[in-house]
Amino acid sequence: MHPSKVQITEVGTRDGLQSEKTFVPTDRKIEFIKGFTAAGLQRIEATSFVSPRAVPQLADASEVVAAVRDIGPTIAALVPNAKGAMRAVEAGVDEMVVFISASESHSSTNLNMTVDQAIAAVEPVAEIARQSGVVLRAAIAVAFGCPFEGDVPTSTVSAIATRLIALGIDSLTLGDTTGMASPRHVEAVCGRLLTDHPDIRLTLHFHNTRGMGLVNVLAGLRLGIDQYESAAAGLGGCPFAAGATGNICTEDLVYMLSELGIETGIDLEAMIRVAKEMERCLGRSLPGQLMRAGPRTRLHPIESVRRAVG
Incomplete structure (x- = not known):
């Protein structure tokens, strides 16, 4: 039995942009x-407070969070250590996410x-989270396989x-960092966690x-x-793992869930518009599929297509 409602966390401006070599201006982020937010997303992982030397694309984390912290959704940010956590708290995040790799190599x-x-x-x-009252979540990278x-x-x-x-x-995200998961892996890993830790709140992050x-x-x-992470237009990929490519696409995920009768609270057409804007900003075709084809309910006049001749 599927859940009747799913929460989607948008990670497009964090995981989606982190590997982009050309800096995306802060105002565009x-x-x-x-x-x-206008499309209805209630939780957004907006950025990461990592070292700007390690991930130059996210050097403007404080400015981004300061500009969006009061617009409505829960604003989360990845933090690698205590220094990053202090910067995140000062910027005004609602949630911090720490990340651990499941393998020593990664x-x-x-x-x-x-x-x-x-x-x-x-x-x-x-300790910083407790003192500041900021929610702390954790993510386990390469949980379904290490490259x-x-x-x-x-x-x-x-x-x-x-x-x-x-x-x-008490909230844990399992990351399929380089897209090695299969349904068999999902059932095995999540089944083990739900058995060992029945009170844990799981979020899944697939590439x-x-x-x-x-x-x-x-x-x-x-x-x-009932909680998943995705990126608009299918952007993303870990810069420190060979072969990593984009996240699952938010619009495609919303469409699939809607076809299953599962509520997300997200305006699909509005999400497609944002995805297309991100594509224009980056100046290249992005992996999202629905942004090109549209939902199946979007019909076309017969006059708009070529007819067979002969």
Whole structure:
């Protein structure tokens, strides 16, 4: 039985833009977030307070958050450490997200730390969150497979979750960072977590690297999971993982859910408009499909198509 309602978190201006080599002006990022808000999104992961040297595209994190923190949706930001958490609190975020890799290899390339060191680094962030009253969530990257090590044992993901829960975190995002998940992986990893930690609130974050993104959402829905992350126009990809490509596309996800009779509260046509604007801004074709074809209810006059001759 599918959930009747799903919450979608838009990550287009964070995960979507982080690998873009040409800097997207701050005012355009703010416009995109306002567009997401107008389309009905209630939670937006707007940016990341990582080192500007590591991810130059997100060097304007404080300015972006300051401009959008009062427009309505929950504004979340990724934070890598206590320094980033302090910057995020000062900027006015509603939520902070810490991230841990499920494999040692990815942790080394993405965070330059071991998994144990990364979890230890969460402790001061958790204290900052408690003192400031900001909600703290966690994300586990490469939870469904590591591009360097292959499949990650479900016991490993569950053990990381146990340590994060001990720090007071009750909301966990599982990231398919390089698109290695299949429905079988989703059922195995999520099933293990829901069995070991029945009170944890799970969010799923899929990439469409191998064309499995929406199929994996269906697997999550069958498990009753009702929170997903996606990026407008299918933008995105981890800059520290070989072969990583875009997130599942927000418009495509909203369309699939609507066809299943699942409520999202998102205006599909408004979301398509924002996706097309992002495509124009970046100056190249983006992976989203619905932004080209439109929903199946969008009909065309017969006069608009060529007729067969002969």
